[in-house]
Each structure stands twice: as structure tokens, then as C-alpha cells.
Amino acid sequence: MARAAAPTVLQLVQSNSLPALVQIEIEQLILGGELAVGQRINESELASRFRTSRGPIREALRALEESRLVRSEKNRGVFVREISVTEADEIYDVREALDQLIGQRVAERATPEQIRELKAVLAEMDRATAKQDIKCYHALNLKFHDMLVEFAGNARLAESYRLLTKGLLLFRLRGLQDGGGFAVSNTEHKAVVDALAARDSTRAGRLLRQHAIESRARMHRAAAVADTI
Secondary structure (H helix, E strand, C coil): CCCCCCCCHHHHHHHCCHHHHHHHHHHHHHHCCCCCCCCEECHHHHHHHHCCCHHHHHHHHHHHHHCCCEEEECCCEEEECCCCHHHHHHHHHHHHHHHHHHHHHHHHHCCHHHHHHHHHHHHHHHHHHHCCCHHHHHHHHHHHHHHHHHHCCCHHHHHHHHHHHHCCHHHHHHHHHHCCCHHHHHHHHHHHHHHHHCCCHHHHHHHHHHHHHHHHHHHHHHHHHHHHC
16 A cells, blocks of 8 residues: 655645644754754744744744753753763663564554565665765664654554654764664664565564664764764
8 A cells, every 4th residue: 555645735734733833844953963962942043944933933842842852941042952871771771662562563564565665765775875975864764763663553652652762863863873884774674674574573573672772782882982082
């Protein structure tokens, strides 16, 4: 079964409030690295960029604070949130268990079309790797894992997983760049997709969990590199 077409701008406007749309845009700026971790967010600049008043910007930032992507400091403003390695480790404890469940469910439920879509993203990731385009690879990596959780077919699981893993943004990007290379990461992805295509839920769950474990290890290596700079 083919995936539904991406919503048009009109459909997004019809189904979302302006602050919700602004929230999506700011979140993409953070996830894409345009708003860096620790950076102060300039409400006026965002209002000018999105051609809106500062009210919707403030509402969007409050929502992003609830999802722990930004933090607010009294009399100083709102900043892109940075988490400690200790907190990231706690998130990985939960992520590893969820990834195992996701791998199992996708192996049981995925359609042939969904497997083809996953393989297509892997091919794009290979091209990004060949070009050493870390930003492109990072965006595709997020897309790949988001597709997996979508294909698991459990809305509550998807909501929990997405909220949880947003906090790992900084470490996932650093881990790919400084913690062992993104070619290794994509090799792990391919093994997962092979298990999914084979309908081997046990192996898919184990491999996706192991991928999260290796991602955690890359995070620690990257953090160690950062500490020496």
C-alpha cells in the first residue's frame, strides 16, 4: 500500500493552528542544526522569518519547552536545550527497550511497499555517506527511525518514542560525526531492514536494540572527543 501524499500547505493550515505550524518550523530548525544547541532563540528574528507576530512564536516556544527541546531562563530568554551525557544515558536506557519493540512490531506488520520505502531511504543515506554530507545523512537518519516507529502501528508508542528521542538530537549528530562514522551506522540500518524483510521479528528487534546500544557508544566516544577540545 502506498503512503499517503504529504499534506499541502493549505491542508496543514486547515488542520493546525498558527502556533502549531510555527512550532513545527522551529522544531525543524533545531533538528536540522540551524538553531544550535545552547543558542539563544531570537523571537523577533523568527517572527520576521515566518511573517507573523511574536505571539505565535511565544506559544510555539512554550510547547517546545514542554517537549524539552528548549529551556527558558528568567530575564534571559529561551535557549535550545542541551542535555548532559548522564541524562542522555537515561534516555538510551528507555530507547533501547522501545527500539526492540519497534523492530519486532515492524517485522510483523510492514507491507512490501514500506520495506521498499525503507530501502530507498538507505540508498539516499549511502549517497550522503559517499559525499560525506553529515547534515543530509543526519536528516535521513531521523527520517528512517521516524518511519520505523510509524510502521510499528502504535500511536502511543510513536508519541512516546518521538518525544523521548528529541532530547538526543545533539548526541546523535555528534555521534555520527565524531563517534565512529555514519557509514557504520548505515550498515547497522541495512541489517535491520534485512531482518524486517525476512519477517524475523526476534532478529529485527535484537538488531534494532543493538543499533541503539552502538549509537550510545558513539555518543560516549563523541563526548570524549569534545572533552579534549
